[in-house]
Amino acid sequence: MTATQPRHSRRTEILEDRPVNLDGFVEEWPEKGLVAMESDFDPAPSVRVEDARIVELDGRARADFDFMDAFIADHAIDVGTTEASMAVPSDEIARMLINPTVSRQDVLAVTRGLTPAKILDVVKLMNVVEIMQGMQKMRARRTPANQGHSTSARDNPLQVAVDAAEGALRGFAELETTLGVLRYAPLVAIALQIGAQVGRGGVLTQCALEEATELELGMRGITAYAETISIYGTESVFVDGDDTPWSKSFLASAYASRGIKMRFTSGTGSEVQMGNAEGKSMLYLEIRCVLMAKGAGVQGLQNGSISCIGVPGAMPGGIRAVAAENLVASMVDLECASGNDQSFSHSAMRRTARMMPQLLPGTDFVCSGYSGVPNADNMFAGSNFDTDDYDDWNTIQRDLQVDGGLRHIREDEILQVRNKAARALQALFAELDLPRITDEEVEAATYANGSEDYPERDVLEDLKGAQSVMDSGITGLDLVTALERTGFHDVAENLLTVLRQRVSGDLLQTSAILTDDFVPLSAINDANDYAGPGTGYRLQGERWEQLKKLRHVTSAENPETEVS
């Protein structure tokens, strides 16, 4: 090569090397649905009711409905109020969303009659600050919370248990796991459940798997909720996955029949990613998902693009659309577990900016999966935040006086809880004749960061043990008994109390979580009552004192020392 390279400015070279330029960005292509929320190809809002039945939805007559239209028209929209609600101008509904003097209930009275295109028409009028203002009022539960991931690159159950324990102590109200090797699932799901109950009694756990096994683990009481039941905004993508809105609703009712908390999952970008967006914008299709979830009668939805975040993330206005989809879930009275749960950007600034529309107003779960393990161990393919970010997260909460659901914990407390979780799992495995956990492993787990810090396990023996859990029909109650027999009375008590919740069915209420005292906190007994400045959830009192603590804070009394 003899040609000389053109000379670049020094500044260009420095900017080229910034992490943000490792992210991918793509132009819009609205005809194919590669557009966030502003598309000329989305339908115009309309509704027509005859004989207490919707016969026209967003410009389409009933004879031309696809199964999404039919399901939404028949199950998600209040046929009694829809014509009146649809007659309210979109800008008026948008103003109701941000006006603190209009109550949440008054907004719901209108939104339950809206069609997908009308909802899109409303949120398209809102900028991100208005979307946040709407979310602050429309979030179902008054008290915000957070959810964590606990997984292991080696599917090591011990790692999952101790990181769950630490995560629970740090504040996650829900913890979920998934696997590299699916056959490991029973051991890892048990480990997650035990670890969580050591960290903080009342934390709910789930294991993301193929649907039949996931349901079986739930019914056996080895998991406490389910979340990864995916739904889509077009009929063609649904059919590709051999599913329909009715099959998903049937699955939802199977969980409900056992008092198991359950929410669906959807998000912008999934349809275009699978090449079947049918020429509609990402947000329009996501609104169809939100209403499908509503129609199925599930209490909540995990949305916020989720595993497709790279698609809206690459589009103009994409993160605004993601904030809007969270708001839409909340404004139709669903629990919203609001994304921020997948690797999103190489840029720390972009990662932080992406979560502001959820952290600042507060959502039911700000992250539907903050990685409670290093991202290298995250078997959900990495989260937007991981264990390396704990101190940053805690500092941002303190700076802005917002509650993101976590708190700083001293190292001695962390070591204590990790050690106890490791010992509890060790004792439980021994009691149930599962593969041995050595003292050396317990020691490693107490001080570890990631999976490489643990002695390697005998994977084949573990897989045999996992199979034996499935074959012998071990239930949550067997785990309680084994913990009690091995002297972990308090952990047994915690687990039993969580299991008992499914009898009362309280966890089926919208946005239900359990407090430290095992009291269900949901939209029923902790309804969001935001009505302007000074009202609603305020970070104050004991909780604010907790959040003032960081790793290094100079003592005012004695500036030569630190408090933590």
Next chain:
Amino acid sequence: MTAPAAVRTLTLKEIGPAQRASRPDEVVVAVSPAFADTFTRTIVDVPHAEVIRQVLAGIEEQGVTARMVKVWDTADLAAIAHTGARLSGSGISIGLLSRGTTMIHQRDLPRLSNLELFPQSPLLDAEVFRRIGSNAAQYAKGESPAPVPTRNDQMARPRWQAKAALLHLKEFECIVAGRRPVEVEPVISRA
């Protein structure tokens, strides 16, 4: 990045309708509608000429012959690979999408199953393509090779997910509905 000293280009010369062969020692390489046509490189700019050169070399070094077909009526990788497998004398095929996503398939498996799948197109380079060719040839010989190690990069999503969606949409536009698979001869030339 400097350009490689010699840039190879690939053209697929149409021979005729793809037939099912009876020779048991062959692997069919089935490519998608836009392959070496609308597109010339994978999502991470591996030239299609290099992809095919490596895949064919991997097959040949196992003493197995290769045959190429172009599938026109779908951009679904499982369908492309399964079409190839049903045409293959050994029942083994390699399916390739233009962006690089690859699958080793076998005639007797259900369409949505496979022998090996390489879903993360941005992580497939020349070396991986050669090993895929080699493994497919070993399956054709009735052997049970260790699967080609899969790579994982959690930051592939922010960098490549949207471009992958765009490439998928473009590939879709190249579909010719109803057109039967065509046997093609790969012609690799140096520019």
